[in-house]
Amino acid sequence: MLTDVLMTVLAPENLLIIVLTTIYGCFIGAVPGLTATMAVALLVPFTFFLDPIPAISAIVATTTTAIFAGDISGTLLRIPGTPASAAYVDDAHTISQNGKPRTALLISLLTAAIGGVIGVIILMLVAPQLAHIAISFSSYETFWLACLGLSCAVFVGGGSVPKSFASLFIGLAIACVGIDVAVGYPRYTFGVDDLMDGITFIPAMIGIFAFSEVLRTVQTLKKNETQLQTITEPFFSALKGAMSAIRRFGVTVLRSSLIGTVVGALPGAGADIAAWICYALARRMSKKPDDFGKGSMDGIAAGGSANNAAISGAWTPALVFGIPGDSVTAIAIGVLLLKGMTPGPRIFIDQPELTSALFGSFLVANIMMVPVGMLAIFCSTYILKVPRAVMAPVILLFSLVGAYAISGSVTAIWIVLVLGLMGYLMAKVEIPLAPAILGIVLGKIIEDNFMVSIIKAQGNFLTFFDRSYSLVLGIVTVIIWALLIIRAVREMVAGGKRAGGEPQSGKTKATKSEEGAF
Amino acid sequence: MFSKDILTGVILSVSGVWVAWQAQSFPTLGGMKFGPGLFPTIAGSGLAICGLLVLFTGIMSYVRAGETYPETENGTGFGSGKGIGSGQSEASLKPQLSGKAWINSIALILGVILFAAFLDTVGFHLLAFPLMACLLMLYGVNWWKSVLLAVGVTMLVHFLFYSFLHVPLPWGLLEPIAW
Numbered sequence: 229m230l231t232d233v234l235m236t237v238l239a240p241e242n243l244l245i246i247v248l249t250t251i252y253g254c255f256i257g258a259v260p261g262l263t264a265t266m267a268v269a270l271l272v273p274f275t276f277f278l279d280p281i282p283a284i285s286a287i288v289a290t291t292t293t294a295i296f297a298g299d300i301s302g303t304l305l306r307i308p309g310t311p312a313s314a315a316y317v318d319d320a321h322t323i324s325q326n327g328k329p330r331t332a333l334l335i336s337l338l339t340a341a342i343g344g345v346i347g348v349i350i351l352m353l354v355a356p357q358l359a360h361i362a363i364s365f366s367s368y369e370t371f372w373l374a375c376l377g378l379s380c381a382v383f384v385g386g387g388s389v390p391k392s393f394a395s396l397f398i399g400l401a402i403a404c405v406g407i408d409v410a411v412g413y414p415r416y417t418f419g420v421d422d423l424m425d426g427i428t429f430i431p432a433m434i435g436i437f438a439f440s441e442v443l444r445t446v447q448t449l450k451k452n453e454t455q456l457q458t459i460t461e462p463f464f465s466a467l468k469g470a471m472s473a474i475r476r477f478g479v480t481v482l483r484s485s486l487i488g489t490v491v492g493a494l495p496g497a498g499a500d501i502a503a504w505i506c507y508a509l510a511r512r513m514s515k516k517p518d519d520f521g522k523g524s525m526d527g528i529a530a531g532g533s534a535n536n537a538a539i540s541g542a543w544t545p546a547l548v549f550g551i552p553g554d555s556v557t558a559i560a561i562g563v564l565l566l567k568g569m570t571p572g573p574r575i576f577i578d579q580p581e582l583t584s585a586l587f588g589s590f591l592v593a594n595i596m597m598v599p600v601g602m603l604a605i606f607c608s609t610y611i612l613k614v615p616r617a618v619m620a621p622v623i624l625l626f627s628l629v630g631a632y633a634i635s636g637s638v639t640a641i642w643i644v645l646v647l648g649l650m651g652y653l654m655a656k657v658e659i660p661l662a663p664a665i666l667g668i669v670l671g672k673i674i675e676d677n678f679m680v681s682i683i684k685a686q687g688n689f690l691t692f693f694d695r696s697y698s699l700v701l702g703i704v705t706v707i708i709w710a711l712l713i714i715r716a717v718r719e720m721v722a723g724g725k726r727a728g729g730e731p732q733s734g735k736t737k738a739t740k741s742e743e744g745a746f
Numbered sequence: 747m748f749s750k751d752i753l754t755g756v757i758l759s760v761s762g763v764w765v766a767w768q769a770q771s772f773p774t775l776g777g778m779k780f781g782p783g784l785f786p787t788i789a790g791s792g793l794a795i796c797g798l799l800v801l802f803t804g805i806m807s808y809v810r811a812g813e814t815y816p817e818t819e820n821g822t823g824f825g826s827g828k829g830i831g832s833g834q835s836e837a838s839l840k841p842q843l844s845g846k847a848w849i850n851s852i853a854l855i856l857g858v859i860l861f862a863a864f865l866d867t868v869g870f871h872l873l874a875f876p877l878m879a880c881l882l883m884l885y886g887v888n889w890w891k892s893v894l895l896a897v898g899v900t901m902l903v904h905f906l907f908y909s910f911l912h913v914p915l916p917w918g919l920l921e922p923i924a925w
Contacts, residue, residue: 277911390803394758394796400789401765408782413772415782416765439858446854447847449885617885621878622899624854628861629870629903633913641862645855657754675785682780720803 232581236281237588245282246289246593250600253290257297258604258611259619260307261445264294264499264539265437265555270623272430272563273630280567281582284560285589288539291556292344293597293604295499295535299336299528300608303329312499312538315507316531322523327459330466330605335473335525336532337601339481342474343533344594346485347492347540351547352587358548359576361697367684368692371677372701374670377551378663379708381496387660389716395659398650399667402427403675410679422639429562431631431640432647432668436661437555438627439648444655445620463606477529480510488534492541496662498554499535506534540590547571547583551670555662558669566634752808755801759794766790853884869918870908874900 236242249271256267267290275283298310303320313320323332365373382392405416406426417423474481484506491502510530511520520527542553543560550571552558564571576583604611631640654661685691693699766787774781843851857877864873878896883889907913917924 273907273913274911388800388803390796390799391754394793394800397762397789397793397796401761401786401793404765404786404789408772410780410782411773413782415772415786416768443851443854446850446885447843449846449850615887617887618882618895620854620885621881622895624858624881625874625878625899625903628858629874629907629913629915632865632915633907633911636914638862638865641858641865645858645862649855657750659754671785671789678785679780687780716799720799 233584233588236581236585237592242282242285242589243592245278245286246589246596247600249286249289250293250593250596253293254297254600254604255611256290257294258300258309258608259614259616260301260305260309261441261448261616262619262623263310263437263441264291264298264312265433265559266441266623267291267294268556268559269430269434269437270626270630272434272559273633275563276566276634280564280569281585281589283563283567284586285593287556287560287563288543288590289593289596291539292340292536292593293600295539296337296340296532296597296601297604299333299340299532300604301612303332303336304608304612310500312503312535313531314500315503316524316527318521319524319527323525323528326523328461328466328469329459329608330461330463331469331473332525332528333605333608334466334470334602335528337598337605338470338474339484339529339532340536340601341594341598342481343485343488343535343537344540344597345591346482346533347489347537348587348590348594350486350489351540351544351590355544355548356576356580356583358544359573362548362573363577365573365697366695367677367680368695368698369701371674371681371692372698372705373549374551374674374677376701376705376708377495377545377549378666378670378674379705379712380494381663381666383708383712384494384497384501387658388719389712391657391659392663393712395654395661396663396667398654398659399664400671400674402432402647402664402668403671409672409676420639422635422637426672427643427647427668428635428640429668430559430566430634431643433555433559433562433665434627434631435644435646435648436651436665438623439644440652440655442620442624442627443648443652445616449617449620473525474529477526480513480526480530481533483513484510484530484534485537488537489541491534492538493544493553495545495551495553495666497538498542498556498662499538502538502541503531503535506530536594540594543590547575547586548573550673552666555665558665561669749804749808751800751804753804755797755799755804757797758800759797762790762792762794762797764790766794850885853881857881865918866916867918869920870915871900871904871920872918874903 252271253264253267256262256270257264268287271286271290275286278286295310295312298308298313299320301307301309302313302317303324306317306321308314308317320332320336323329378396382389382396387395403426405423407414407424414424487506487509488499488502491497491505492499507520507527507530510526511517511524514520514524514526516524516526538554539556542557545551545553546557546561548571550561552561561571569575627644628641631644632638634640651661654664681692682689693702767790769783769786769790772781772783772786774783857880861873861877875896878899879892882892882895887895904915908915
């Protein structure tokens with residue numbers, strides 16, 4: 229079996245796809261405003277024509293490098309390329325201004341690779357074990373699990389409680405469009421045949437993450453883009469500096485990778501939140517907390533490893549339960565479903581070679597990122613010179629044609645437009661996007677399993693707590709709901725006092741950063 | 747900020763009520779209380795309740811802020827008149843969209859609408875090229891670069907999607923010379 233797995237992972241086509249997507253991810257991630265999720269959403273039409281393993285490899289390679297490449301513009305321009313780089317952008321930029329941009333970038337590149345590899349190793353160890361438990365789940369457990377995923381997204385996603393819940397219900401309402409499972413009644417289709425199957429997921433994601441991003445970009449176009457810094461140090465001394473820094477902050481890297489993986493696995497909390505949490509933690513643990521924000525290599529190591537570990541962590545719930553841990557895995561689940569593979573414990577039991585190959589590709593993608601990333605550090609000034617005025621229309625055309633390619637009908641383009649505007653407006657009024665995305669992905673699962681369960685139980689809701697796992701999952705879900713209600717009441721009380729409108733310090737920062745990528 | 751919350755709350759609750767109200771006309775499962783209407787009803791009423799809460803928060807902070815700045819507030823000014831906030835508290839002073847930003851956004855949205863509306867009849871190439879060229883020029887790229895880029899990108903998409911991925915991009919009016 230091992231040779232089969234190695235053959236699949238190291239097959240020339242697979243390696244070629246990983247190299248190409250690594251370069252692509254690097255480019256998109258480095259351009260400010262273009263997020264990793266957007267890179268993946270635009271890639272989907274191409275993965276559609278690949279086998280499952282190369283398709284997933286492509287998605288993984290794109291995300292890991294895009295998250296690292298976000299540091300390139302963060303370091304050189306002080307504009308985080310993706311929200312995940314926002315936590316430590318001041319540190320990276322300060323080091324860069326002190327004449328050592330390459331050292332800062334190499335630290336984030338190497339810690340990113342370490343974080344990613346640790347995240348994958350945890351995934352390899354944990355996912356199959358979880359799958360063995362999950363295999364015994366019936367419709368009751370699946371229902372509760374999906375509910376738990378949704379509640380978790382509301383809980384950790386940032387934003388006020390009513391707005392997070394509103395986002396969730398928007399997602400659920402969108403998931404209701406189309407033929408219903410129980411009796412086949414068309415809901416909210418307005419007589420459009422293409423809507424019978426529901427809102428197609430990939431065009432929806434392209435709209436929410438690509439179109440709304442393009443719209444934001446064209447609103448902030450400036451005549452003269454920021455001046456690039458050109459002073460730099462020799463590559464090898466930078467590499468030496470980076471290596472010694474990583475050795476010095478090894479503990480930080482390890483801790484951040486572990487925590488990042490766990491945070492990434494929580495539905496609704498992605499790479500950006502992981503980076504913020506680990507950065508704050510590193511600052512608290514540091515002997516020199518005053519350096520943070522003023523060029524602390526410790527901080528870069530913490531954030532840089534945490535965000536890439538989170539990328540890997542997000543795959544655990546996605547592969548085992550079909551519940552995405554972040555927006556990228558939400559898209560990946562969509563891709564797998566298009567290929568007729570339903571993510572879930574069955575894959576681990578029935579096709580272990582497939583999951584092993586998947587993990588192998590994850591590792592290769594994380595390692596491949598190092599040489600490509602170094603190349604990107606060399607060429608960084610050229611990458612950043614591509615004007616956003618050119619990028620915006622090009623990305624627009626690719627997203628429109630991509631959506632059309634997925635479903636072969638113009639309805640997809642309308643979906644891109646409508647949901648794109650919706651996503652844009654939601655971000656404008658500070659409604660978090662994560663719960664809505666999960667609502668769209670999980671809405672059908674929740675409804676299907678609820679209907680099956682309630683028919684089995686002949687309308688008796690208490691049977692939802694009859695089995696041991698479903699009891700535990702149900703109770704945890706109910707506890708989270710209770711906590712959310714308490715938080716909402718607190719917010720209301722505090723909101724009255726805060727009416728003068730002073731900014732909500734740290735929390736708002738995290739919410740803001742998260743707008744683009746989950 | 748508060749005027750935004752009020753408008754958000756109204757929109758959320760109105761759409762919630764609409765979703766839930768529509769769901770009442772859905773058939774039910776024989777002999778059971780549950781049917782296709784259940785989930786839309788939950789989603790719709792949930793949305794409506796959240797909308798009311800957001801609206802309530804908005805009104806609360808509006809009232810409180812109104813106590814601080816009694817005359818400068820204009821209750822009807824939310825929505826269209828986003829920019830009137832000279833007397834608004836700090837939280838509401840977000841950078842407003844400039845005229846250029848509005849033009850850029852409207853052009854983008856209009857472009858997509860035209861693209862979607864005429865894709866099947868006019869065809870991909872005849873739409874993508876002018877769409878690209880116009881947007882590039884509008885966004886500040888000079889005209890000959892815009893035209894060159896527009897041709898290049900249109901051909902790139904053609905080769906990537908039509909030739910390589912075999913996506914049936916419609917030829918529309920160019921059908922006679924399709925290749």
